[in-house]
Amino acid sequence: MRRSWSPFNITSVVAGFAFLYLPIVLLVIYSFNGSRLVTVWGGFSTKWYGELLRDQAVLDAAWVTLRVAVISASVATVLGTLAATALVRFADFRGRLLFSGMVYAPLVMPDVIMGLALLLLFVAVDLDRGFWTVVLAHITFSMCFVAVVVQSRLVSFDRSLEEAARDLGCPPWKTFFLITLPVIWPAVAAGWMLAFTLSLDDLVIASFTSGPGATTLPMKIYSQVRLGVTPEINAVCTILIAIVSLGVALAAIVTKRREVQKARDERMAAAGSS
Template identity: 75%
Template sequence: MTERPSLFNIVSVVFGFAFLYLPILLLIIYSFNESRLVTVWAGFSTKWYVQMINNEGLMNAAWVTARVAFVSATIATVLGTLAAIVLIRFGRFRGRTLFSGMIYAPLVMPEVITGLSLLLLFVAINLDRGFWTVVIAHITFSMCFAAVVVQSRLVSFDTSLEEAAMDLGCPPARAFFSVTLPVIMPAVISAWMLSFTLSLDDLVIASFTTGPGATTLPMKIYSQVRLGVTPEINAVCSVLIAVVTVGVLAASIVTKRREVERQRAERAAIAGN
């Protein structure tokens, strides 16, 4: 492809990326604004970041969110992986279609309904709302995503690997942990990261299921925005963006490097034989 891109192509790319990233860019720029007014530029300053760190409410909310995301992502990944294994491995069992349908249903369920139904459940069983109810709610919806991600990897998993392990004297459970799990680990990690992000991101379900002392960051931001957008919020969002960007970049660099190494090794193997 030595041909130069046409004017149309260039314009498409520029507009596309502008559409995606201009709002985010503006947000980051205004987080360094000296002025209190969000829309008026009055010079560079990092004072909003300092204020953000000193804002105890905001920091608490961030800490709650991180804990909720970590715990719910971990449990959701375990449950999602188990569900994926059942769906792939146990062939046609009674109620399989129902089971797979029920796993996927929360993917398309409006969040309001998921949140409301969970709230009704917690009220009905008289569970005090707080940190753990948010965690349970987040597990409920992110588990489906985890199941989908792990299942797509398991479809192409060669079951003879597990059979080989058993053939060599390894009982089924140990075969799973010493052979299957390491092989599907990248998918399990992606499932965890996806669940973590979903939890980090959620406002609606958390609003329904939370209680005193368990305000998550999105809830905090939302409630503050209702009183007026401050550059402090911009600062918080910029930090969030930075965290996500670093995470995504690190993951893709690791994957890319491994891929390059693998290709080089394969070339060496073919040339060496």
């Protein structure tokens, strides 16, 4: 029997969603405000998006952020997938406890400590701070999230598929790319999206590890917000929200189509066997 929602439950859910998403909705609405005063509505206008396209400093920061996010997410996905495979498939190797601790440590470590530790590392090895130090820093913390996501999929993976491929003479590396990787691909793609989003959003670690010519968009936004919120900032944040929302929507559509295709194949296999 389905229980009906009480007024208290409905009020709690509405208040929770309003607390989370109402500020975002207001930010998007005021990005189309025609007035330069952020809190005063001056009519609908898209002129601040035009101003944003003429702001070369913001465009340069956005380009740096996009390159850092794509590179770091791609490398972190590869390393995180390999780390998850090692933790799941080789459960008894020497040093596993230390390795798993090193993988999970950045998940619970404060960003300030992480950024300071990486800064001291780059200074110790005499590596000039710039674009590539930010990339290395983002790879360091985002690969841990990828490892957790992929590991959760590998735990429930049916290893009899790999064993069948091995019995037919398929080498281990070919088995991984032809059997294992296609099955766990949704988790790998989700890990990439998570790493990409975390890189776009990062401010603290990038502030410690960046240098001249490597100002990311969150750093640029923070430096401008300290002088006061402007309509251009609302426009930038709206574009970031749109990019992340589009990525999440595409990932959900692809996952849904794969599930539908899998269910269709299972029905066809069942009909053929009967």
